[in-house]
Amino acid sequence: xxxxxxxxxxxxxxxxxxxxxxxxxxxxxxxxxxxxxxxxxxxxxxxxxxxxxxxxxxxxxxxxxxxxxxxxxxxxxxxxxxxxxxxxxxxxxxxxxxxxxxxxxxxxxxxxxxxxxxxxxxxxxxxxxxxxxxxxxxxxxxxxxxxxxxxxxxxxxxxxxxxxxxxxxxxxxxxxxxxxxxxxxxxxxxxxxxxxxxxxxxxxxxxxxxxxxxxxxxxxxxxxxxxxxxxxxxxxxxxxxxxxxxxxxxxxxxxxxxxxxxxxxxxxxxxxxxxxxxxxxxxxxxxxxxxxxxxxxxxxxxxxxxxxxxxxxxxxxxxxxxxxxxxxxxxxxxxxxxxxxxxxxxxxxxxxxxxxxxxxxxxxxxxxxxxxxxxxxxxxxxxxxxxxxxxxxxxxxxxxxxxxxxxxxxxxxxxxxxxxxxxxxxxxxxxxxxxxxxxxxxxxxxxxxxxxxxxxxxxxxxxxxxxxxxxxxxxxxxxxxxxxxxxxxxxxxxxxxxxxxxxxxxxxxxxxxxxxxxxxxxxxxxxxxxxxxxxxxxxxxxxxxxxxxxxxxxxxxxxxxxxxxxxxxxxxxxxxxxx
Amino acid sequence: xxxxxxxxxxxxxxxxxxxxxxxxxxxxxxxxxxxxxxxxxxxxxxxxxxxxxxxxxxxxxxxxxxxxxxxxxxxxxxxxxxxxxxxxxxxxxxxxxxxxxxxxxxxxxxxxxxxxxxxx
Numbered sequence: 001x002x003x004x005x006x007x008x009x010x011x012x013x014x015x016x017x018x019x020x021x022x023x024x025x026x027x028x029x030x031x032x033x034x035x036x037x038x039x040x041x042x043x044x045x046x047x048x049x050x051x052x053x054x055x056x057x058x059x060x061x062x063x064x065x066x067x068x069x070x071x072x073x074x075x076x077x078x079x080x081x082x083x084x085x086x087x088x089x090x091x092x093x094x095x096x097x098x099x100x101x102x103x104x105x106x107x108x109x110x111x112x113x114x115x116x117x118x119x120x121x122x123x124x125x126x127x128x129x130x131x132x133x134x135x136x137x138x139x140x141x142x143x144x145x146x147x148x149x150x151x152x153x154x155x156x157x158x159x160x161x162x163x164x165x166x167x168x169x170x171x172x173x174x175x176x177x178x179x180x181x182x183x184x185x186x187x188x189x190x191x192x193x194x195x196x197x198x199x200x201x202x203x204x205x206x207x208x209x210x211x212x213x214x215x216x217x218x219x220x221x222x223x224x225x226x227x228x229x230x231x232x233x234x235x236x237x238x239x240x241x242x243x244x245x246x247x248x249x250x251x252x253x254x255x256x257x258x259x260x261x262x263x264x265x266x267x268x269x270x271x272x273x274x275x276x277x278x279x280x281x282x283x284x285x286x287x288x289x290x291x292x293x294x295x296x297x298x299x300x301x302x303x304x305x306x307x308x309x310x311x312x313x314x315x316x317x318x319x320x321x322x323x324x325x326x327x328x329x330x331x332x333x334x335x336x337x338x339x340x341x342x343x344x345x346x347x348x349x350x351x352x353x354x355x356x357x358x359x360x361x362x363x364x365x366x367x368x369x370x371x372x373x374x375x376x377x378x379x380x381x382x383x384x385x386x387x388x389x390x391x392x393x394x395x396x397x398x399x400x401x402x403x404x405x406x407x408x409x410x411x412x413x414x415x416x417x418x419x420x421x422x423x424x425x426x427x428x429x430x431x432x433x434x435x436x437x438x439x440x441x442x443x444x445x446x447x448x449x450x451x452x453x454x455x456x457x458x459x460x461x462x463x464x465x466x467x468x469x470x471x472x473x474x475x476x477x478x479x480x481x482x483x484x485x486x487x488x489x490x491x492x493x494x495x496x497x498x499x500x501x502x503x504x505x506x507x508x509x510x511x512x513x514x515x516x517x518x519x520x521x522x523x524x525x526x527x528x529x530x531x532x533x534x535x536x537x538x539x540x541x542x543x544x545x546x547x548x549x550x551x552x553x554x555x556x557x558x559x560x561x562x563x564x565x566x567x568x569x570x571x572x573x574x575x576x577x578x579x
Numbered sequence: 580x581x582x583x584x585x586x587x588x589x590x591x592x593x594x595x596x597x598x599x600x601x602x603x604x605x606x607x608x609x610x611x612x613x614x615x616x617x618x619x620x621x622x623x624x625x626x627x628x629x630x631x632x633x634x635x636x637x638x639x640x641x642x643x644x645x646x647x648x649x650x651x652x653x654x655x656x657x658x659x660x661x662x663x664x665x666x667x668x669x670x671x672x673x674x675x676x677x678x679x680x681x682x683x684x685x686x687x688x689x690x691x692x693x694x695x696x697x698x699x
Contacts, residue, residue, distance in 0.1 A: 028591070035594040042598070231687075234595055238684030241589040242662045245633065547633050548662040573686030576658065576693040577669075578679040 009261050009278075012518050013254040016511045023504050024247050027296070030497045031240045034303060037494055038233050041310065044487050045227045048315075051476045051483075052220035055318075058472045062465035065213055068206055070462040071332055074455040075198050078339045081452045082191050085346040088443035089184055092353050095433050095440075096177045099360060102429045103170050105422060106367070110163040112419050116412055117155035123408055124148035130401045140391050141402060147384060148409075151377065162370055169363050176356050183349065190342055198335040205328045209466075211321050212473060219318055219480075226313060229306035235573050236299035242548055243295050249545050250285050250292075256541060257281040275522060276532035277541065280559060282519040284542050286512060287558035288551065293508040294566065300501040307498060310491035315480035322474025329466050336459060343452070350444035357437050364430040371427055374420040381413035535559045581698050582606045582623065586616035586630040586642065587660070592683070596629060596660070599687040600694070613637025620646050625655060626698045632661035632668065640675045647676040656697040660685060 059065075127145035131138035257278050264274035388406030392399035442448060523530055543555050553565045583605050585596040597607040608623065610616035614636040620628065628646065632639040639659055646652050656678040661668075664682045672680060679693065 031591045032594065035591045035598075039594065039598045043602070234598075234687070235684040237591050238595055241587075241592050241683060244589065245662060549664045573684045573689070574682045575686050575689040576679045576681050578693065579673045579677065 009518055009522075010258045012514050013258050016514055017251045017254045019507060019511045020247050020251055023507055024244060026500055027240060027504060028244065030500050031237050034233065034494060034497050035237045037490055038230055038237070038306075041487055041490055042227070042230045042234070044483050044490070045223055045230055048223050048480050048483050048487075049220060049227060051480045052216050052223060055216040055473045055476050056220060058469050059213055059216060062469040063462065064209055064466055064469050067459075067462040067466045068202065068209055070455070070459045071198075071202055071205070071336075074336065074339075074452075074459040075195070075202070077452045077455040078343070079191070079195060081449055082187070082339075082342055082346060084443045084448065085349075086184065086187055086191070088440035089180055089187070089346075089349055089353070091440045092356070092437055093177065093180045093184065095437050096173050096180070096356065098429070099173055099433055100170065100177070102426050102433070103166050103173075105426050106162065106166045109419055109422050109426070110159050110166065112415070113155055113159040113162070116415060116419070117152050117159060119408075119412055120148050120155060121152035123405060123412070124152055126401075127405055130405065133401070134395070134398065137395060137398065140394075141388075141405075144384060144388060144391075144405075147380075151381075155377070158370065158373065162366070165363060165366055169359060172359050173356060176352060179352065180349070187342070187346060190338075190345075194335060194338050194342065197338075198332070201328065201331040201335055205325070205332055208321065208325045208328050212325050212470065215318055215321055216473065219315065223313065226306065226309045229302070229309055231573075232302050233299075233306050236302045238573070239295065240299065242550070243292050245547050246288060246292055246551055249547075249551060250288050252545055253281055253285050253288075253542050257285070271526055271528075272532065275526050276529045277534075277538060279519060279522050279529040280533040280535075280538040281542055282515055282522070284538070284555050284558040286515050286519065287554045287564055289508055289512050289515070290564055291550070291554050291566075293505055293512070294564075296501060296508065297505050300498060300505065303494065303501065304498050307491045307494050310487050313484050313487060315477050315484050318473070318477040319481045322470045322472075322477055325470040326467065326474070329463055329470065333463055336456070336463075340456070343449070347444065350441070353437070353441060353444070357434070357441065360430060360434055360437065364427065364434060367423060367427045367430060371420065371423045374416070374423055378413065378416050378420050381409060381416055385410040385413050533559075580604065580606050581626040582608065583694070584608050584610060584616060584619055584623075584625045584628045586610040586613065586628065586634070586639070588612050588631065588634045592631070592660070596685075599685075599690065603691050605694070613639060613642035616642050617645050620652055620655075621649055624651060627694055628655060628657045629660050630657065632659055632663050632672070640671055643672070643675040643677055658693075 124145050127141060127148055131141045131145055134141070260274045260278040260281065264271065264278065267274055385406055388402065388409055392402040392406050395402060538559055539555060543552055546552055546555070550565065557563065557565055581604075583600055585593055585600075585607055586609075587593050587596070588611060593609045593611075597609060600607050608619055608625070610619050612634040613630070616628070616630060617637065630639045630642055634642075637645075639661065643657055643659075646655070646657065657676060658679045658681060659672045659677045660681045660683060662683050663669075669680050678697065681690065
């Protein structure tokens with residue numbers, strides 16, 4: 001038989017068997033090593049998943065996602081609260097400006113009043129002179145001179161008192177105006193700075209909170225993927241046992257084929273029976289080896305994919321988030337402290353404004369009394385004027401001077417009426433200012449900051465929860481990073497296994513080449529062998545030791561020339577069938 | 580703690596079974612073939628046995644028949660973990676006294692769930 005000598009096919013098959021045995025030994029050793037490594041990796045993956053799940057749970061339980069809306073609500077409440085106080089303070093500043101004007105008018109009243117007092121005094125002197133001049137006829141006017149003198153004294157006293165009060169009040173409110181004018185822009189500026197800083201801090205915190213909420217879950221999903229791949233490797237390790245048996249059966253088949261080729265040389269029907277059966281055997285083993293090659297490549301890829309995933313896994317992103325959030329939480333808390341400071345500062349103006357209000361109230365009471373007295377003086381002057389004219393009419397021709405005095409009294413009365421009206425209007429304006437200021441003072445009341453207090457309380461509680469979650473995440477992440485470091489180191493150890501398994505695929509390819517060459521040689525030498533074998537006999541001969549269904553399927557496909565059946569990798573594994 | 584005996588001539592398969600069951604809190608003893616499995620079953624008290632079918636020295640069917648004859652192991656659950664899936668083989672296993680049949684590779688979760696029911 002010229003496939004070379006009969007020794008050639010036998011030697012080829014012996015060499016192929018040796019190759020398979022070496023491959024089996026290599027894969028057995030490597031798969032044991034992989035099994036041990038992946039046991040450890042599976043345990044580490046489980047630990048990381050527990051840690052990641054704990055972070056996810058903590059973030060959810062501490063309501064991390066609700067902190068941002070709380071801080072935003074607080075920011076809005078603070079803005080509104082401080083804004084209202086600033087508005088009230090600005091309003092009070094306007095009221096103060098108005099009060100300065102009213103006081104200016106009162107000053108004018110004081111001046112006018114002083115003038116009238118002097119006129120009245122002069123008139124009193126004139127009246128005394130005329131009374132003296134009239135002698136007995138002037139007795140009726142004595143009381144007039146007396147009244148005018150009293151008027152003059154009381155007007156001067158009143159004017160002095162009013163002047164003193166208005167001057168004191170002017171000094172007080174100018175001081176308040178100076179302070180508020182300086183502080184108001186400063187407060188506004190502080191509020192603007194807080195708003196800007198709080199806005200920036202919230203934006204940073206928002207970004208970090210999103211990371212804190214999402215990253216652990218994403219990391220957990222990533223590790224779950226790896227855990228699944230580890231499960232896949234575990235299945236591959238089990239499937240190795242199937243491949244090992246398949247390979248042993250191929251080696252056994254080589255012995256049958258060698259025997260058949262030997263018999264063909266010595267048998268009369270060798271060409272008809274034995275060579276075709278040998279050919280069929282070679283075809284079957286080629287198919288089986290191709291299947292083994294595909295399976296080895298599948299495990300190799302499974303191990304590589306898993307290893308690559310493990311080498312990439314890192315909790316470093318997670319390690320950074322906790323401390324970042326803690327830092328940003330401190331920034332936000334600092335802003336909240338600024339808000340509280342601003343709140344207290346604005347509250348300090350309440351005392352000053354209250355004092356202003358009290359001063360205004362006190363002045364208004366005085367002015368009210370003054371108006372009342374003015375009206376009384378006005379009425380009295382009218383009466384004096386009237387009585388003077390009547391008395392003058394009794395004096396006949398000697399009444400010219402008295403008439404002049406009476407006329408002057410009438411003029412003074414009219415002037416006084418104006419002063420009384422002006423004082424009345426000033427009082428009305430003061431009343432309006434009082435009301436306006438009272439309304440603005442509500443911004444400084446205890447009830448005005450209820451909304452702010454509630455928002456502050458909610459935010460403080462939320463920030464405490466955030467601190468707890470971030471600190472927990474930081475601690476867990478560090479532990480996770482340590483374990484992922486160990487996983488990466490362990491995964492790197494498997495690198496050598498992957499290379500060895502990868503080379504096994506090439507070695508199997510080499511054996512296949514030899515078998516195909518042998519088969520082709522047989523076919524060339526004896527063209528009838530390709531279709532000369534009995535299928536059932538071939539199946540009986542070569543499947544006697546088979547232990548798996550896939551081997552039988554491959555054998556049938558080989559004998560019929562059908563495509564190679566592909567064993568679906570049962571990565572999830574098979575269940576238990578109970579009898 | 581429940582004790583389980585795993586019998587298989589493949590080291591890596593024994594390792595995988597030990598890992599899956601050990602993680603769940605079972606104490607696992609390994610045997611390298613049917614004879615070793617029978618010896619260990621005679622010496623110790625196990626709550627369940629998992630055995631391969633095709634092994635040197637003594638195969639799984641022979642081991643099950645022998646174990647069933649041991650005084651303490653008449654009712655012990657025995658699961659066959661094998662590459663074989665043919666009905667005839669399963670029938671032989673059932674007649675020998677196997678409680679259940681798993682075709683390799685096994686699904687760890689389902690295996691644990693079944694063991695939990697069997698060893699209660």
